[in-house]
Amino acid sequence: MELTVDKDLDAHTLTVVATFDHPVEKVWELYADPRKLERWWGPPTHPATMLEHDFVPGGSVHYVMTAPDGEQFHGRWDVLEVEPRHRFSVVDAFADVDGVAVPEMPLTRMEFSFEPTATGTRMVTVSRYDSLEALQQVLDMGVEEGLRGAMSQMDAVLEEG
Amino acid sequence: MVVSIELSDADVDRLFHALADATRRDIVRRSVDGDLSVSRLAEDYPMSFAAVQKHVAVLERVGLVTKVRRGRELLVRSEPETLRRARLALDQLAEVWEGRVQRMAALLDDDSTPEHQTRTKREG
Numbered sequence: 001m002e003l004t005v006d007k008d009l010d011a012h013t014l015t016v017v018a019t020f021d022h023p024v025e026k027v028w029e030l031y032a033d034p035r036k037l038e039r040w041w042g043p044p045t046h047p048a049t050m051l052e053h054d055f056v057p058g059g060s061v062h063y064v065m066t067a068p069d070g071e072q073f074h075g076r077w078d079v080l081e082v083e084p085r086h087r088f089s090v091v092d093a094f095a096d097v098d099g100v101a102v103p104e105m106p107l108t109r110m111e112f113s114f115e116p117t118a119t120g121t122r123m124v125t126v127s128r129y130d131s132l133e134a135l136q137q138v139l140d141m142g143v144e145e146g147l148r149g150a151m152s153q154m155d156a157v158l159e160e161g
Numbered sequence: 162m163v164v165s166i167e168l169s170d171a172d173v174d175r176l177f178h179a180l181a182d183a184t185r186r187d188i189v190r191r192s193v194d195g196d197l198s199v200s201r202l203a204e205d206y207p208m209s210f211a212a213v214q215k216h217v218a219v220l221e222r223v224g225l226v227t228k229v230r231r232g233r234e235l236l237v238r239s240e241p242e243t244l245r246r247a248r249l250a251l252d253q254l255a256e257v258w259e260g261r262v263q264r265m266a267a268l269l270d271d272d273s274t275p276e277h278q279t280r281t282k283r284e285g
Contacts, residue, residue: 001266003259007251010180014254018262022269030265036272040264125258131177135254 012135016125024114027121028085031055031112038063046073052099057082061090062099076101087113106134179223184208185216188237192226195238202237 006015034050042048042065052062061077076095082088092108093101129135203213220226
């Protein structure tokens with residue numbers, strides 16, 4: 001697995017390029033299969049559960065992340081485009097318990113693309129924020145959701161495997 | 162003098178707006194040493210002194226630059242602390258994705274060896 005992250009302050013965009021030693025079909029399943037998606041979207045301390053997963057253009061995904069104290073944080077994807085095993089794009093939003101986007105909260109447009117390589121798969125993820133304010137707000141929420149510090153929790157996940 | 166400040170959401174939005182303009186970003190870059198006046202800065206841009214002065218005022222409001230009086234001149238100096246905060250926000254997001262990609266890789270390895278397959282543990 002290789003990983004490069006490009007941070008563009010001016011374009012308020014984060015681009016993640018990752019290569020995996022597994023075929024595109026397997027990497028695609030990590031998104032297309034809700035049981036797999038929920039195993040990595042949230043960090044181990046705040047696991048995600050996919051309550052609704054209509055992974056087609058015009059569909060929506062409703063997930064909840066649960067904190068160690070039981071507090072729950074809901075999120076929603078509006079699925080814009082899906083080309084299986086090739087690319088998809090969504091708008092990620094903070095949601096209420098019914099999976100309805102919370103108004104006036106920042107949105108994140110995310111584009112994902114996948115291509116086969118000689119040894120596996122190259123995945124490109126582009127996250128774009130409306131403004132730096134939006135990014136800051138997402139991160140402030142992320143602190144609550146335990147998204148930060150995810151790296152330090154990796155050891156536990158790897159040990160599970 | 163660098164003043165450490167907590168940025169409100171509105172502050173951060175203004176900060177982004179200030180950084181969204183190429184001339185203003187250039188002014189921030191050229192003002193690192195803090196030895197240029199507004200007139201001196203204005204010489205390098207194809208616009209009026211008043212226009213450059215406005216750009217400096219926008220940067221000043223969000224704390225990206227400060228003006229320091231030296232004799233009869235007002236010198237412009239950029240404040241890297243504010244820029245650093247903006248970068249920090251993206252750094253944190255990068256960390257979130259690094260965690261996700263690591264978990265994806267672990268999961269892929271996991272699933273290709275079914276005898277060791279485990280599910281992420283959840284507290285009931």
